[in-house]
Amino acid sequence: MNVAGTATAAPLLSVEGIVKTFPGVRALAGVAFDCRAGEIHGLVGENGAGKSTLMRVLAGVHAPDAGTIRLRGTPVAFDGPQAARRLGIAMVYQDTRLVGELDVAQNVWLGHEPGGGLIMDRAAMERETARLMARLGIAIDPRRRVAELSTAERQLVEIARALATDAAVLILDEPTSALAAGEVERLFAVLDGLRREGRSIVFISHRIPEVLRITDRVTVMKDGEVMATLDTAAADAGTLVRLMVGRDIAMAFPPKAAAPGAVRLEVSDLSVPGRLGGVSFVLRAGEIVGLGGIQGSGQRTIARAAAGLMPAQGEVRLDGQSVLGIGARRAIARGLVYVPADRRRESLFLPHSLRENVAVPHLTRWSRAGILERGREAAAAARTIERLAVRTPSPEQAVSALSGGNQQKVVFGRWLLAEPKVLILDEPTQGVDVATKLELYRLVREQAARGTAVLLLSSDVLELIGLCDRVLVVAQGRIVDEVPSQELSEERIVGAAVTSEAGATAAGAAAARAGVGYGSLLLRRYGSALLLLALILALGAYTASASPWFLTQRNLGNLALQVVPLALAALGQLAVILLAGVDLTVGPLISLTTAIASFLLAADDAGPVAAGLVACLGTGLAVGLGNGLLIRLFRIPDLVATLATYSVVFGLALIVRPSPGGSVAGGFMDAVTWKLGTFPVVAIAVLALYLVAEILLLRGRLGARLYATGASEEAAYLCGIPTARIRVIAYAFSGLAAAVAGLVIAARIGSGDPQAGIPFTLSSITATVVGGASIFGGRGTAVGTLLGCVLLILVQNALNQLHVSAYWQYIWTGALLLVAVGIYTLQRGRRT
The missing domain is CATH 3.40.50.300 (P-loop containing nucleotide triphosphate hydrolases)
Incomplete structure (x- = not known):
């Protein structure tokens, strides 16, 4: 002081x-x-x-x-x-x-x-x-x-x-x-x-x-x-x-159990490669067993593996029945409940009410013929509020509006209603006040007295000493000491952990010094892009061996020109998907642009062409800004907002040009399709654009803000990032990119067509996701998106070269999207 x-x-x-x-x-x-x-x-x-x-x-x-x-x-x-x-x-x-x-x-x-x-x-x-x-x-x-x-x-x-x-x-x-x-x-x-x-x-x-x-x-x-x-x-x-x-509180732990009952949970030789090695212990009915030691020594891995939340080898038996590998849902049904430390990410549905959060695990039990009994749900919520003294104006209050301690009470109340046989508590009193902490201690001991076996993880050694009947000290992924109640002391627990951690600490320091290598960084960012590149090369090699026309200059130039509009649309789509959004207006906007171009770009004079270009680009920018403002000002979900504008823009395209027709000036067509050797200049320009985009995403301030806003808008906002403005800018860019893509298509077909851009809505999303972008936001690269575009166009071209019906391209597009999302979901599951 x-x-x-x-x-x-x-x-x-x-x-x-x-x-x-x-x-x-x-x-x-x-x-x-x-x-x-x-x-x-x-x-x-x-x-x-x-x-x-x-x-x-x-x-x-x-x-x-x-x-x-x-x-x-x-x-x-x-x-x-x-x-x-x-x-x-x-x-x-x-x-x-x-x-x-x-x-x-x-x-x-x-x-x-x-x-x-x-x-x-x-x-x-x-x-x-x-x-x-x-x-x-x-x-x-x-x-x-x-x-x-x-x-x-x-x-x-x-x-x-x-x-x-x-x-x-x-x-x-x-x-x-x-x-x-x-x-x-x-x-x-x-x-x-x-x-x-x-x-x-x-x-x-x-x-x-x-x-x-x-x-x-x-x-x-x-x-x-x-x-x-x-x-x-x-x-x-x-x-x-x-x-x-407002009163005196006795700072005391509730009395410990006199004698535990029969074995509830038996863990034998539990192992997780690289994290746990041969952990064995038992939990008995009515006892509270603590997992102590230096943080990060494997306590949480033991708890999550025993609860079925991560792959593990060995044996876990609940009342004599194996529960290892049955999954969290079936484990909960059998009475094995894990309450995680991170209540915001893993325990609570923050936008939903207290009542809904309490009811989630019990919906099946509280339903008849698939209809939830609202009376039971309301009674359970009221009982939880009363029993745990949750401070809330009503059961309909959003859990996000409650304090941390009251949120933890909601989590406790939810699982106490389940009457679990085994309750695994991970840092249950983290961030709660003294009175709430003592109340939670009482509830845990009462639950144990009802026959529940409790496994407690806590970084507070005094909490382990005061509440637990036994403490298992964990070091280097192994149990190195078991301390009975009468021998519990801070010196015994910390001493056992530190003595066994010496080697691990040195190894950990060495690992920290080794750090994350550039090879790992490149693989982390471009792993999916490398797989795409390999697939493109394999498909290209097969098509070249089956068709003599595939590697001709004409076909390669045509391939490059076909990639251009999709690449432009997909780059705009990437900006939106990085924010966990989606732009469904891409396709109709491309169509509308071709329709406008067929009227305003019909003459070869420089003045009218310039005015027409401004009108087309202005239309794209206006639609994009409209989408962004709808989402920002009226809080309309991205999908709903762009679905509505999809219909509006498509209708406008049909009004402007009900059927294919009109013409585009020959000079404009020649400028867009002009080639430098084999490849169109516009394709080279798009390649340069993607290079700039990748640099900005990788090293630019804008890239960091896009990734941050998409991965966690709340975190980005609290860091001072103008998240609303960034979302509007992203949609404006997507609209502008779609308009440029529409101009390229207008130059290719030489007229306006209200249907010309419709396939680009799905294909731009597919190319982005296949390229490694996450539909959940915060993940994706320009390199991967460009390779995704190349793959989609290559599939179409290969089908034509191999004389396969063009209708198969829709099947391949959908299949690629499913595979890409599936792979990401599996990877996400393994990380968590």
């Missing part, structure tokens, strides 16, 4: 009379709070007290309904997180807001990448990220994908990102909830250094001992109001808890 140094300092950040209301909930009621320069200010309170809401107001995420925010004494207002960041306020969120598809360096610098102009300085990003990681005392390769990191590693990356902004005010919301003891010590050393530099740090935590240790002052909140602000030196745990809950 540094009370003397901060007692007279002026507030760097202060708020007065802050009010914030959500539907049915008054989250903040006239809050006043300040943080001085060179101070760590603790903020504590029960879940739902308003701590995170207040900090989100300060970080620009929420706009206050009333009140004043002052920075260095000057009133300020934020129109979003980007504005708060510009003024020097950075926040680390309780549930990390990182983009899994991006690597560590990209996440750390997202929204403020080093470098000038359009291109990022990748070397500087990696160098500075490594420096920040070293400052935190951890070895994480800047090139590793965040999706591959553990929960604790993601938390540290989030902290590094906040440090990278060099913010004057740093807000930390539960920064230690996923960290091991050593990582907490390193973080505290960093925070102490920042305090000496004169930074203001707001430290939110439910771990009262940590708050008392690291902070200079502490503010207690309850029900959206500030109860008191105390000098930490004059505070103690009892005082803080009493202010938080």
Whole structure:
């Protein structure tokens, strides 16, 4: 603590009379709070007290309904997180807001990448990220994908990102909830250094001992109001808890079981290649068994493998019956339930109501002839709210609007209704307040008393000691010690883990130094493109051997010209699909462009041709902007919005040119189809365009923003990225690209045709997805998309060369799309 140094300092950040209301909930009621320069200010309170809401107001995420925010004494207002960041306020969120598809360096610098102009300085990003990681005392390769990191590693990356902004005010919301003891010590050393530099740090935590240790002052909140602000030196745990809950709470664990019952779960020689080696243990009815050790030693792998959530060898028996490999659904039906640590990603359906979240696993049991009994569902939701004291205005409240502790109560309530035989709990009290934590302890012990066998994973050693009947210490993917209740101590658990981890730590450090090689990076980004290239070469070789006309200059030139419009349309489609969207208007817009061109590009005079080109391109841009604004302003899903405009644009194409006709100026046709040797110049131009697009996606700021917005729009927004603007720009670009593709087709056919572009809607999506783009957003390359276009056109050409009916091309297109999506889905399943 540094009370003397901060007692007279002026507030760097202060708020007065802050009010914030959500539907049915008054989250903040006239809050006043300040943080001085060179101070760590603790903020504590029960879940739902308003701590995170207040900090989100300060970080620009929420706009206050009333009140004043002052920075260095000057009133300020934020129109979003980007504005708060510009003024020097950075926040680390309780549930990390990182983009899994991006690597560590990209996440750390997202929204403020080093470098000038359009291109990022990748070397500087990696160098500075490594420096920040070293400052935190951890070895994480800047090139590793965040999706591959553990929960604790993601938390540290989030902290590094906040440090990278060099913010004057740093807000930390539960920064230690996923960290091991050593990582907490390193973080505290960093925070102490920042305090000496004169930074203001707001430290939110439910771990009262940590708050008392690291902070200079502490503010207690309850029900959206500030109860008191105390000098930490004059505070103690009892005082803080009493202010938080309004009463004294006995900080005690419930009594342990007298004697466990029969064996419920028997795990024998459980192995996961490279992660677990021959793990064996039993769980008995009525007992709580902990998995302890250094984080990342295999505890979570044991739990997930035993629950059937990942492939494993060995034997897992529930009441004598094998459950290994039967899948999560069947395991749950037999009474084996796993409650994951990451409640936002793996436990909750955030947009849906509390009632719906509670009911999900029980829909079959609560239904008759396929019709859900609403009465049972409503009663179960009400029982959960009452039994677990969930703070919510109603069962219809969206779970996303609840605090972290109340979200965890919803998860608990859901599974308690299932009356499981075995309950595997992964960090069940992570990020919850003291009162909720004690309530969850009581519920877990009560459930065990009903005959449930409980397997508990926790990074809190004291929690393992106080709650568990036995603790299995895990190191290097093996159980190295089993500690009975009467022998449980922090020294015994940590000592066993550290002694056995010595070799693993050295190996891990060596692996971290080895890092992610360029070969791995190239394979990660271009693996699907290489497969496509091999398929293209194989198909080309076969067709060349079967048809003497395939490799003629005329055929190759025709192939290149056919690829051009599809490549243009697919590039626009890629921009949209990277955002997890889709543009169905591509085909009709191409048709409309040819129809307009057949009227406005009929003369060879330069003036009318130029005006016609502007009209065609303007039409494409207008349609694209219209799609983007529909999605942005009216919150219409991408699929629905572009499906509606599909009909509108197709109708316009039929009105302008009901049937094929008209003409396009010969000069324009010659310019578009002009060849340089074998290949059309327009094809060379498109190749150059794709090269530029790949560079921008790989090293450009725009590429990072596209990937981030598509993979996690919320995370991108909280980093200050204008996600709505990016979506509008992407659709505008897609419309413009489709219009250019329409002009190329008009030059090829020499007239207007309202049906000419219709196949391009499906083919542009197929080429993009076959090229490796994810329909879920955040993943894809320009190189892969171009190869996807080449493959589709090559298939059509090969069918013609081999005298196969042209109708087969539709079957091949659909089959390729299914295969591409299927491969990605399987890969995604293996990663998770």
